Amino acid sequence: MSDQKHSSRKNTRDSEATRQQILLAARALFSQDSYERVTVRKIAARAGIDAALVIRYFGSKEELFLSALTSVGICPSNVFEGEITTLGERMLNSQVPEWDKHDPNDPMLIIMRTLANPDASSSLRKLLDQDIVQPMAMLITASSPQLRAEFVLSQLIGLAVVRNLLRSEALSAIPLEQLTEMLNPVFQYYLEGKVPTSESAADLVQ
Numbered sequence: 001m002s003d004q005k006h007s008s009r010k011n012t013r014d015s016e017a018t019r020q021q022i023l024l025a026a027r028a029l030f031s032q033d034s035y036e037r038v039t040v041r042k043i044a045a046r047a048g049i050d051a052a053l054v055i056r057y058f059g060s061k062e063e064l065f066l067s068a069l070t071s072v073g074i075c076p077s078n079v080f081e082g083e084i085t086t087l088g089e090r091m092l093n094s095q096v097p098e099w100d101k102h103d104p105n106d107p108m109l110i111i112m113r114t115l116a117n118p119d120a121s122s123s124l125r126k127l128l129d130q131d132i133v134q135p136m137a138m139l140i141t142a143s144s145p146q147l148r149a150e151f152v153l154s155q156l157i158g159l160a161v162v163r164n165l166l167r168s169e170a171l172s173a174i175p176l177e178q179l180t181e182m183l184n185p186v187f188q189y190y191l192e193g194k195v196p197t198s199e200s201a202a203d204l205v206q
Helices: 002-032 040-047 051-058 061-070 084-101 107-112 118-137 145-165 169-173 176-192 198-204
Strands: none
Touching: 002 040, 002 051, 002 061, 002 107, 040 051, 040 061, 051 061, 061 107, 061 118, 084 107, 084 145, 084 176, 107 145, 118 145, 145 169, 145 176
8 A cells, every 4th residue: 555655646747847848848948939839749858758749748739838838827916916106117127127138938928929919819818818917907096997908908019019029129138126106107097097297207208
């Protein structure tokens, strides 16, 4: 009986190690190339296992893609803890430094390369809604909270695409503090419905 328990624990550890190995390989490849170009065979080769094991553990490439994102989380949950008056700043400070690391575990890098793919976009949309839009909408007290949260998401993804995928020189060169200072009034307008003062609006274009 003792040997059976030991064998069972070892198999569980081995199974979890294999699963994590597949997830690491998937995140790395999905962050480097488009969804359609990343195949199950390529993921298996990177993980050093047979392709059949990938399907055994995750069922399909789409399920593996979603698992790769959810295992690291799209947005830290503590971003939604605190006053809404500083939510835009918290959102920017939690995301931009991660993009700049170009870490294959960064889910936003994966998302940017997958947005245009019809096979993954529906599931990705649900995931973004679950992890970002709905938690944000619950904090918004102004009218149309869902729409306001969608505006913030669109601004965030647009920034990520232009700054870190298209590598805009102007946006890439701007320090995080300055970037936050310039964009925060826009985020807070979406979140609270308050138009920036003439002074802060002028600061955005100086």
